[in-house]
Amino acid sequence: MSARWLDDELEDADTLPERPHKHKAKKPLGKRRLATLTADPEGGDETDDLIRRLTDLGHITEVVAELKSGKEATAYVARGPRGSVLLKLYRELEARSFKRDGVYREGQVILDKRAAKAMQGRSRRGLEMLQAGWVTAEYAHLWHLWRAGLNVPEPLVGPDPYDYAQTTPAVLMRLIGAEDTPAPRLSDAALSPEEARDAWNQAVGGMADLLRLGYAHGDYSTYNLLWWENTVTIIDFPQLTTRQNPNFKDLLRRDAESLATSFRKHGIQADAEATLREVQRRAGGQGPKPRVLLP
Structure with a gap:
């Protein structure tokens, strides 16, 4: 996804002259x-x-x-x-x-x-x-x-x-979950061994889906994954980066390491480099079915 959209958003915002700082700077x-x-x-x-x-x-x-x-x-x-x-x-x-x-x-x-x-x-x-x-x-x-x-x-x-x-x-x-019981982060969820393996598989798949689209999350761990009705939902995207970023490979590798480290709480012992290789392998496969947006 091109970063040109940001330029389009900001172009009009900077057409006005800077206002002089006559007032006291607010907190x-x-x-x-x-x-x-x-x-x-x-x-x-x-x-x-x-x-x-x-x-x-x-x-x-x-x-x-x-x-x-x-x-x-x-x-x-x-x-x-x-x-x-x-x-x-x-x-x-x-x-x-x-x-x-x-x-x-x-x-x-x-x-x-x-x-x-x-x-x-x-x-x-x-x-x-x-x-x-x-x-x-x-x-x-x-x-x-x-x-x-x-x-x-x-x-x-x-x-x-x-x-x-x-x-x-x-x-x-x-909102993911219910109003009185919002979905917990995976870092806070109590998972059985079977649920942990399922959540890990979904989390790796989610990272692969991002990579297939050319993205690195930038902060991918159980702290930014929700668990609701046995489904992992990815959250927190403002720092998402594309291959245009010269730090892309480092951020992708850091995501794999953060994911592997944060899942140890749930009994999943995964190597960061092996996780990255698995993500890259899956990213070469078919992605999820696109949603059809009805008018």
Whole structure:
């Protein structure tokens, strides 16, 4: 998948001149308080601006609970017109504990030199574009993988980039599991030996499916795999990289090592290099049946 989509997204965003910094720099927005996300505006409560926007756009009706907080985002359970929603809210870049994202972005071609310079220098405009790019990347990858038939959460906004660009810094996808019992990560699941072997086979197959499409996940382990109804679902895609990235082979090898290491908890003793070879072997075979998107 070409990185040109990122250039298209950013080209218009950088046509406005830089605004002078006349105001005091605000503190980067980190994790939002659940109380502001679940506030009732009709009752006079102060509602989070992002939640109000997502509600006005018709994507969600309410936020129910916090699910998981990670290095760059916090996941919440929400409700929407199409059922239960996984609402992923990114922190502002400067408020994240995970900031070394350059290794994943190498190889992207950004034709707008002003945009590229702003992002490299991490100016105010550059940080805004990086934030938007991180979110649109996850949506774009989700749509590509979902259409290709991989076991990933269904994206609930798009596929037109104009639509999902309006949700920044949020990504909305269908919740895996039930509202009161969301699917656990494989790292937290209690598996029988038979279930562990099945999960391992599916996880290796999922990595092969990504490779067949020309992707390395960048953080592939039981921490980014869900287990629900004996099915492995792959999550967390903003750092997904293609063969255009000069670090692709290293990231792919690291994914194989992370997968093998994280599965040892479940009694699977697999060698990282053997895992990589098996992934590469399977990637040469037939992939899953693409999904047919009905209007």
